Amino acid sequence: MKAKHALFLLAIGFVLEFLGSWIRIMHWAKSDYWTIAGILLKIAGVVLLAYKIVTYPGWKNFWNR
Secondary structure, three states: OOHHHHHHHHHHHHHHHHHHHHHHHOOOOOHHHHHHHHHHHHHHHHHHHHHHHHHOOOHHHHHOO
16 A cells, blocks of 8 residues: 555545535534544545554664764
8 A cells, every 4th residue: 555545534534524514514414424434534535654664664764873
């Protein structure tokens, strides 16, 4: 998996959570589903991005600079 896929999941998560919040403000039905889907996608994106960073070969040298 590439880092751009994790960033894509993160971006879609932000969009879905924004839509869920907007739907909640408008008092429409099923806003919980949009918000939960957005939060789950953001969590998946952060976890995958963290995994990608940790498994990168040169990440230890970055912290020693």
